[in-house]
Amino acid sequence: MEILLVGAGLSGAVIGRRLAEAGHRCRIIDARDHVGGNCFTERDADTGVMVHVYGPHIFHTDDAEVWEYVNGFSDFMPFQNRVKSTTQGAVYSLPVNLLTINQFFGKTMRPDEARAFIAAQADTSIADPQNFEEQALRLVGPALYEAFFKGYTEKQWGCSPTELPASILKRLPLRFNYDDNYFFHRFQGMPTDGYTPMIAAILDHPNITVELGTAYAPDMAGAADHVFWSGPLDGFFGYDLGRLGYRTLDFERFTHDGDYQGCAVMNYGDRDVPWTRITEHKHFSPWESPPGSVCYREYSRACGPDDIPYYPIRLVEEKALLGDYVARAEKTRGVTFVGRLGTYRYLDMDVTIREALDTADLFLDRAAGGGDMPAFAR
Known part of the structure; x- marks a missing residue:
């Protein structure tokens, strides 16, 4: 079959790879000029620091199959997220x-x-x-x-x-021991060379073509036997019922000669400090030792039409609108909505990959048996 996948992030890459290995021809498009979606990483030319361009992504999972899957496309180094918090004039360890x-x-x-x-x-x-x-x-x-x-x-x-x-x-743990590992999953780590090479390796298959800087147009669906949509659910319908609510992030990037804060993530709990946290990206690759440092101050705000959506709000008003879009999607043939934006849920990377693998397997089963693919495979 001819498969169109909208979005070259984890969902599109993993589904595309699975279907390509089964013999289907997969065209993957992305409006950005790079693969990886918000997981995109690149090495800073001046400092040599591996930067998580859209904010830090830390891989953690209890799913042994997903862990084996990502390790098939990249070497992973051990990494545990040990968050600190500056509040009321002192620094503390998180989780509490x-x-x-x-x-x-x-x-x-x-x-x-x-x-x-x-x-x-x-x-x-x-x-x-x-x-x-x-x-x-x-x-x-x-x-x-x-x-x-x-x-x-x-x-x-x-x-x-x-x-x-x-x-x-x-979801936030409260611990009565001295364990300050932010996550509690069995498998935790970082791809040695960043997420971009890992996702590029997933996309490296003769049955996959990737077109970057290419926005989706409705007439593209006509040339495909099926479409997998990992863009915003409401965006597929032109936002004609209204926009689902998201929070977005602004990053104030700055550099430092040496070690700025001594940890990867420093939260700021005081309301009068305008940023939520500072991330120091060299600490996400502790096996490297660049002399300089790249840091982000993060500011959270309401997501506008031209902003990158990060966190679905999912309060009462959004849930009502979401129900309308879901009902509409379920009546749309030939399209399956996947990923964080396509299903309007905040998903960790391991869950995104698990759902992508399961979605691809469901598609192969339905294709072999002549059944229809649902709008939502989860």
Whole structure:
């Protein structure tokens, strides 16, 4: 078959590779001038630092098949994300762990003592937390909430924590030991030469053609037997029902001679500091030792029509509009919507790859059996 894949990021590359290996001809287009989507990395010419151009991407997964898959296209080096937070005039370890608790409260508690101490701090009158703030107060109490979560969340999402669902905070761990590894997955690492060569290797197949700087036009679908769309779901329909809400990021790039902050990620919890965090990219490749450094200050704001969407908002208004677009997509034949933008969900890289592999396998099964491919394969 002739397959058109819109987007040369992880979803398009992985689906395209799987279908190409099965003998289908895959045309992959991308409006940008590079492959990799927001995972794009490039080496800074002046400092030699491997820069995550659209913000840092750290690979972590419990999915052994996905880990084996990415290692088939790139060597990976071990990397654990150990985040710090500057708040109220001091630096602390994140996620909130026993060191954070002891340092913040000036204590030397053992795990069981800290657990009882935090339980006493927690607002137990909140039996069923209905929003982010209530969940935080129920989980850690007002002091830790004010220091590490409230200001950061207001900056990240541009609204009061009372407007956000409690489920957001449930993903953040609270630890009563000294483990400061931000993630808890079995497999964690970084591609040795960055993500761009890895994705380019996935795309390197004789049945795949890649056209960069090429925007999708509706008449392209007519030349294809099937389309996989990894662009914005609402964008496929010309945003004619309205735009789904996203947060975007602005990066203030600066360089430093030496080591600027001593870690890869430094959060800033105070509301009066306008940026959410500073990332120092040399620390994402600790096996390298460039003398200079490239850093990004990150600022979060509402996503406009010409901005790059990063985080789907998925509040009440967006969910209603999403339902309308999903219903419309399910009536559209010959197109499957994939990836973070195509399904309007925040997906980690490993989940994106898992869903891409499963989507490709479903397509091959349906093609062999003569069945229709659904609009959403998940």
